[in-house]
Amino acid sequence: MILVVDTHSGIPVYRQLVDQIRFGVASGLLTAGEEIPSTRALSASLGVNPMTISKAFSLLEEDGVLERRPGRPHVVRARPDRATRLEQLEQALRPVATKVRQLDLETDAAITVFRRLLENRKKR
Amino acid sequence: MTLLRPFFLLIARASVFWIGALTLLWLSVVVVGLAQPEARPVAALLDPGLIALVGYPAAAGWLFGGVIQEFQHTSFAYQLPRVRPRLAFGFVMAGLVVAALTVGLVSSVSSLGLPLMFALSCGAYCAAGVLLDPLSRWVTGLNALVLLVLTARSQDVAGFAGDHPWPAALISCGVGTWGLRRLFARSTFRRKPGRPTKPLPGRFALERSQDYERQKQAQRRAQGTAWRAGYLGPDSWPWVRAAIHETYGGLGRMGLVKAINGAWGLLLLVLLSAWIDKGEFNYVEAVGRSLYDALFRSPHVAPFGQEGGPYGMVLIVIAAAGLAMALLRPVALSGAVFHPLSRLQRARVDYRGGLVDAAILTVGVGLTFFVIGHGVGWLIGFEPRFDFMPYYFRVLLVTLILMPLGHWGRLHLGEATRRRTGNTLVGLVFGFVGFVFIVAVCTSAVAAIITSPLVELIVLTMAWAASQRLYWTGLTGYYQRADLA
Amino acid sequence: MAYAFEIHGLTKRFDTVTALDGIDLRVGRPSIVGLLGRNGSGKTTLIQHLMGLQLPNEGTVTTLARPSHALRHDELIHIGYVPQEIRLLDWMTVEQHLRYVSCFYPAWDTGREQKLLAALELDSTKTVGTLSAGNLQKLAVILAVCHHPDLLVLDEPVSDFDPIVRGRLLEFLLELVREDEATILVSSHVLRDVERIVDWVVCLDKGRVVTDASLDELKERYSEWRIVSTDGALPARFSEPYVLAQEVSGRQARLVVRQSAADVAAFRAAHAAEITVHPLNLEEMFPLLVREDPS
Incomplete structure (x- = not known):
């Protein structure tokens, strides 16, 4: 999986990594049992402080996304259940909801637009 | 008044005053010395009247011209309104006053007419404005040559001026006009010096052109000697070796040659002195004799102590060399590199570097007097005289005893330069004069009080040990308490 | 060690x-x-x-x-x-x-x-x-x-x-x-x-230490809120203690806030406003860092 970090955005780098890996696992880009590059390798390839990478990994461990194996790279645990995936979707849609309210549109109209987008995608 | 103000504001500085005062003092000593022919056997070709007549205005012109040069090549000077006429007016006014004062002073000694004397003074003043010309090395060199000839053959020049007053006045005015034009021309103000001869020493720094920086870089090829060593370790002696490398390594293998090359001024003096009283000798003999005289006894300068003995110049040279080594180029680790040394180790390296300095001075003095001095004497067939040697040895020992003063001064000089407090140049001048004076007093005192050579040797050695002990205590204290950056 | x-x-x-x-x-x-x-x-x-x-x-x-x-x-x-x-x-x-x-x-x-x-x-x-x-x-x-x-x-x-x-x-x-x-x-x-x-x-x-913290913590400590009022009225000046800098213009406002002390829900309720939270990078938060007291 390709990880991308922007060190100059105000979002902490560890947070960017956690989000990307979590999304990768949820979306199936990373499959269960797959090895994640080591702290050292990631630090070198992304050009960020190794401490930051370890921090991201330990957070992902706590959340049960990754599994630590002493002396070897982390591996991905099982794909998260449907409830967790829905939670991620909700998080992604939250700014959209704000936009809808600012544009002063009623809920039904917004849902229609959203449905059309989802179905268009399927047709192609 | 507004016309005069810019010039006087420029020269109203402590350093200008001190340089001027010292130059005045030095010139006066020379002129007064020359003006007493019965005390000096030779100097037949020197005319103190003419030297004073040309010398005082020239010194003033050099000083004021230097101040103007320093200012005129800054990036902002050219844009100032009417800056050239204003400065020129002040410069000329000051020159007229100086010339008038000089003529008043000299008129009783010289046989020349007053207007002619005034013309000569003014000419010397104006020409000396570009005595050290930052824009051209040739002008500087030519000026120095003219000045030397004027001094060395002043009798002839005075004679010519007395016989042909009009041509002499015309030449003087022409040279003066040339100097004025060169100092105040529009193009001079526009240009930045490509090869800056500093018009004045010390803090009178010139802004330099890009061109100069490029030239300097091209000149700076690596020339240092190679350094081969393994890990230096925690001991201090290897670091003293490193300090020697840092201090003298930059001179490279040809370092000694270059050092002599830098002393061309002294060489010129020897040649000049040979030329002045050549007598019936050929040139080789005359040069050799001058060199020998310079080292052992000079007919020009009063002997120090008893009649026919060694003279004070030797003392001044040895003492000044000792102080210069300690103060300006001591064997010490440069502040430009970060050395992984504790404060105690730094003190130790500094202390031992001082010992190396003392050794170098001793060897240098020995080489100069025994090898060069007696070598030359033997070459031109003089009978070798060793009776001055105890005196030289005493001066050397006293200098060695007092050398830690110089090392100590350097630590604080460095600090003063870092913090940019005080006038370093004036401090240096007074330091040197003071040091030579102390060496002279101590040497005479030792010679007067102690008569037995053995006792003298023991006392001086003990004094040396005591001074080293004191220096070491002071040094460790300094490194315990001082901020090093 | x-x-x-x-x-x-x-x-x-x-x-x-x-x-x-x-x-x-x-x-x-x-x-x-x-x-x-x-x-x-x-x-x-x-x-x-x-x-x-x-x-x-x-x-x-x-x-x-x-x-x-x-x-x-x-x-x-x-x-x-x-x-x-x-x-x-x-x-x-x-x-x-x-x-x-x-x-x-x-x-x-x-x-x-x-x-x-x-x-x-x-x-x-x-x-x-x-x-x-x-x-x-x-x-x-x-x-x-x-x-x-x-x-x-x-x-x-x-x-x-x-x-x-x-x-x-x-x-x-x-x-x-x-x-x-x-x-x-x-x-x-x-x-x-x-x-x-x-x-x-x-x-x-x-000559004083005014910030001594991990970079991540700092990035989470401060953020910028872009605010659009839903009922058309915003105060001329926000007086919440966690607001460190502000720029109000009609129905819109830009606030720099101390995120760790802020309460988004309460703010939204009090001012009837939509809030979008944007992070601040180091350059943007630098003026806050050198001005602030360690307390």
């Missing part, structure tokens, strides 16, 4: 000026610490105290478990230092200078030296006196890292580098942390560079 350096109550006065005023600081290892502050805030003075070059008027400074003024050769060979004002020995070539300084340290790594010369594109046959400011800085950095230091102190190291060399240098510093487990203290004004590599930020202002 828990801390690379520890400072307690460090105060330094020059004549009448107080350059450092009661500094307390601890830095564990390994870590990359950014020392930030405006001109004259005391960064260089602090660094010179760490190196034992200056002595405190009050307080103690401990570097690699020794009082910094009493650092011995044995500790100093584990420290690398790039001073702000680099001079070096003009008359040597780069190669000669490297050979010379390599004798100071028992563990000089020629391989790393060659690698860095190539990476930073420094010609080792040149004379030090002819080097440009940027190249002189490169040499100073190489001289400070080839002995595998445990503590590397860099006083404004990247100011004269072009972006490509700067990138390579920063990458190398990260490598230093990975390979040697070194602690690095880097003072800089170039906040974009610092942001890329540091994990801890110390800010000085007028």
Whole structure:
């Protein structure tokens, strides 16, 4: 999986990594049992402080996304259940909801637009 | 008044005053010395009247011209309104006053007419404005040559001026006009010096052109000697070796040659002195004799102590060399590199570097007097005289005893330069004069009080040990308490 | 050894000026610490105290478990230092200078030296006196890292580098942390560079420590709120204590807030407003860092 970090955005780098890996696992880009590059390798390839990478990994461990194996790279645990995936979707849609309210549109109209987008995608 | 103000504001500085005062003092000593022919056997070709007549205005012109040069090549000077006429007016006014004062002073000694004397003074003043010309090395060199000839053959020049007053006045005015034009021309103000001869020493720094920086870089090829060593370790002696490398390594293998090359001024003096009283000798003999005289006894300068003995110049040279080594180029680790040394180790390296300095001075003095001095004497067939040697040895020992003063001064000089407090140049001048004076007093005192050579040797050695002990205590204290950056 | 350096109550006065005023600081290892502050805030003075070059008027400074003024050769060979004002020995070539300084340290790594010369594109046959400011800085950095230091102190190291060399240098510093487990203290004004590599930020202002926190924490501590009112009315000035800076214009407002103390729900309810939260990067939050009190 390709990880991308922007060190100059105000979002902490560890947070960017956690989000990307979590999304990768949820979306199936990373499959269960797959090895994640080591702290050292990631630090070198992304050009960020190794401490930051370890921090991201330990957070992902706590959340049960990754599994630590002493002396070897982390591996991905099982794909998260449907409830967790829905939670991620909700998080992604939250700014959209704000936009809808600012544009002063009623809920039904917004849902229609959203449905059309989802179905268009399927047709192609 | 507004016309005069810019010039006087420029020269109203402590350093200008001190340089001027010292130059005045030095010139006066020379002129007064020359003006007493019965005390000096030779100097037949020197005319103190003419030297004073040309010398005082020239010194003033050099000083004021230097101040103007320093200012005129800054990036902002050219844009100032009417800056050239204003400065020129002040410069000329000051020159007229100086010339008038000089003529008043000299008129009783010289046989020349007053207007002619005034013309000569003014000419010397104006020409000396570009005595050290930052824009051209040739002008500087030519000026120095003219000045030397004027001094060395002043009798002839005075004679010519007395016989042909009009041509002499015309030449003087022409040279003066040339100097004025060169100092105040529009193009001079526009240009930045490509090869800056500093018009004045010390803090009178010139802004330099890009061109100069490029030239300097091209000149700076690596020339240092190679350094081969393994890990230096925690001991201090290897670091003293490193300090020697840092201090003298930059001179490279040809370092000694270059050092002599830098002393061309002294060489010129020897040649000049040979030329002045050549007598019936050929040139080789005359040069050799001058060199020998310079080292052992000079007919020009009063002997120090008893009649026919060694003279004070030797003392001044040895003492000044000792102080210069300690103060300006001591064997010490440069502040430009970060050395992984504790404060105690730094003190130790500094202390031992001082010992190396003392050794170098001793060897240098020995080489100069025994090898060069007696070598030359033997070459031109003089009978070798060793009776001055105890005196030289005493001066050397006293200098060695007092050398830690110089090392100590350097630590604080460095600090003063870092913090940019005080006038370093004036401090240096007074330091040197003071040091030579102390060496002279101590040497005479030792010679007067102690008569037995053995006792003298023991006392001086003990004094040396005591001074080293004191220096070491002071040094460790300094490194315990001082901020090093 | 828990801390690379520890400072307690460090105060330094020059004549009448107080350059450092009661500094307390601890830095564990390994870590990359950014020392930030405006001109004259005391960064260089602090660094010179760490190196034992200056002595405190009050307080103690401990570097690699020794009082910094009493650092011995044995500790100093584990420290690398790039001073702000680099001079070096003009008359040597780069190669000669490297050979010379390599004798100071028992563990000089020629391989790393060659690698860095190539990476930073420094010609080792040149004379030090002819080097440009940027190249002189490169040499100073190489001289400070080839002995595998445990503590590397860099006083404004990247100011004269072009972006490509700067990138390579920063990458190398990260490598230093990975390979040697070194602690690095880097003072800089170039906040974009610092942001890329540091994990801890110390800010000085007028000789005091005003910020001492991890970069991640800082990024989570502050944020910018862009606000659009839903009922058309916003106050002329927001008086919430966590609002640090504000710009109100009609129905819209831009606030810089202390996120950790803010309550989004309460704010939304009180002002009938939609809030979009944007993060702040180091450059944007720098004015907040140097103005704020540690309390």
